[in-house]
Amino acid sequence: MDVLSDVIAAMRIGRPRSVRVEHHGPFAGRLPTTVPGAGFHVVLQGTCWLVPRHGAPVPLSTGDVAFLRHGSEVGIADHPSTPMAEAPVPALVATSISRNEPPAVIPGSSTEAAALPTVMLCGAYFLDESRPHPLLQELPEILHLPARLGHRPELRSAIELLNSELKQPREGTDVIVRALLDMLLLYILRTWHDAQAPRHRTTGWAAALRDPATASALQAIHADPSRQWTVEDLAAHVGLSRPALARRFTSLLGQPPLSYLTWWRMTIAARLLRESDAPLVTVANNVGYTSESAFAHAFKRAHGTAPGRYRRQP
Known part of the structure; x- marks a missing residue:
């Protein structure tokens, strides 16, 4: 699994959702943060x-896309001067796609007005905010991707397909929408990371994933996190000396390779504890620990609680 896909899979704690909304006439309503994750x-x-x-x-x-890293509370309005409803009006709560109902309509002027309505796709991704991955943490709070003719056709295609399924739900829509939402998230993140290249960013995940040696080391860690990696092993894998890899990795990502390896192992362990009934010794082995006690100590240091207690938490 590639690093970006791996990060999303590790942070996901629920299925994404999306709705198609029509705004008629003057409109303004504030959408509260109702789920952990991004919107x-x-x-x-x-x-x-x-x-x-x-x-x-x-x-x-x-054609514009706005991605909210923390699903922060925002308002949607026809103009900033339109008075904002602080409490969400009922029409802002769009219908479930599974009910085959028409899109939510934001009241304002008559729906028979000559002006075309503003039509939007809105959605949410449920992500674990207790241990956010630094790849997502470095994103701006509001990521605005303006539409450009011929730019990112794959992103545009995902949007068009998602709109089609939500506009006319049919057999299989539920599964198709889920897959399209995953695609949309990855295309949004790809687009932003690619846009960082012309800015010559010298640190951070956008730069690290463009650097062949660091990206290869990250790929190795994510492909086999249970392996007893050493910096020498990773350096040999990417074709650099041990000091050269350590300097490059730390310079770009702000931590040495083995520190990130431990962080990632504890992130995987948390997901396994949350999503499976596997014995602790199995979880420990899956993240590179041959001793259950050593794993428990490392997990408590990372998460502030013992693995068994973490598993029992709601």
């Missing part, structure tokens, strides 16, 4: 403004 808004038709609690409003046009 997105895609403008299919018309224009609107994303109005955060703090910071300047963000104008969105047809």
Whole structure:
């Protein structure tokens, strides 16, 4: 599994969801943070403004994508000057796709008005915020991807397919939407990381994944986290000397290779404890520990609680 896919899989704690919403006439409503994780808004038709609690409003046009790293509370409005409803109006709570109902409609002027409505796709990704991966942590709070003609056709295709399924649900829509939402998230993250290249970022995950040696070392760690890696092993794998790899890895990611290996192992262990009934010794072996007591000590140091107690927590 590649690093980006691995990170998303490790952080996911629930299935993503999405709805198609139509805004008619003047509209403004604040959408509260209701789930742990990230959110997105895609403008299919018309224009609107994303109005955060703090910071300047963000104008969105047809084809634009806005990704909210923490699913932060934001407002959606036809214009920043439109009075914002602090409590979400019922129409802002869109219908479930499984009920084959029409899209939610935001009241304002008559739906028979000449002006076309603003149509949006809105969604949420349920992610574990207790131990966020640094790859996602370095994203801006609001990631705005303006539409450009001929730019990122795969992202545009995922949006069009998702819109089609939500507009006319059919047999299999539930599974198709889930897959399309996963695709959309990865395409959004790819687009942002690719956009960092012209800016010549010299540190961080965008730079690390473009650096052949560091990216190869990360790939090795993620491909086989239970292996008893040493810095010498990783250096030999990527074709560098031990000091050269250690310097490059630490310079880009802010921590040595084995520190990241331990962090990633504890992240995988938490997921295994949460999602399976495997014995602790099996979990320990899966993340590179031959001793259950050594694993328990490392896990408690990372998560602040023993593995058994962590598993029993809601």
